[in-house]
Amino acid sequence: MNDNFDFDFDLDELAPAEPASEEAVERFWSGDLTALSQHHTTPNGSHSFVVAHDRSVTWGVPGEPQVMAIAVARDLTRFTFTLETSYHATVPFAQNWLVERGCPPEKIAKVRDGVKPVDDLTVWVERQIRESGTRYEILDNHTSDSDPSETWTLTRDSRTDEAPIRVFHEEWDHDAGTYTMREGAFADVDAARSWLDDRNGPLPPPPEYHGEVNSLRSRAALSRSAGAAAAPKPGLDAPRRPPAGPIRRPIQGRLM
Structure with a gap:
């Protein structure tokens, strides 16, 4: 393609x-x-x-x-x-x-060649979304081209009463050509928006995560920690990303 x-x-x-x-x-x-x-x-x-x-x-x-x-x-x-x-x-x-x-x-x-999922957990979360049917009601979303380069989608999970508000957070590393996708669970919309505003800690995992998914989370966390430890310090030999241009969006409902 x-x-x-x-x-x-x-x-x-x-x-x-x-x-x-x-x-x-x-x-x-x-x-x-x-x-x-x-x-x-x-x-x-x-x-x-x-x-x-x-x-x-x-x-x-x-x-x-x-x-x-x-x-x-x-x-x-x-x-x-x-x-x-x-x-x-x-x-x-x-x-x-x-x-x-x-x-x-x-x-x-x-998906055509381009940025790649950084780990198996990203692949698992994406497949869950793709094959979820009408499980997730989309409440809001946001896309950022600048720092941080990310998207988030705020949803309500119709299959659970425990922490039913779910945030799907995607973050891109353009230098590495990779991205991550993570799911977080919250009791209500206010708690989810508070996390999105403050980012005071990792996304809280859904309570139904267990077994293989928890294993994927553990491996992803270890890989991320190892990558962070090996990353060059800013200002020394770390590559610098060029500043992103202005963000633009079409009028809602129009086809561009």
């Missing part, structure tokens, strides 16, 4: 099935989109599912999500189509949105 991904969804011979799809296709512009993952059904090509990064968002309102999920469904008997899009802070939540619209999770899981 490359940056010149063709966003032509082969709709020339089809008509929009309803006004929302007509409006969506009129506003859809792929000039700032880079495809990260995609799946097209065969043999008749009735559905297309795409996860893309919208570069234009970095020039909009600070904090807005930059990952776009695109779902196209073609009715080849009626010669009509529907087109839906949705913005998300992270790729796994975009993938989850597509899975809920019929995309097999394993078909949209592979």
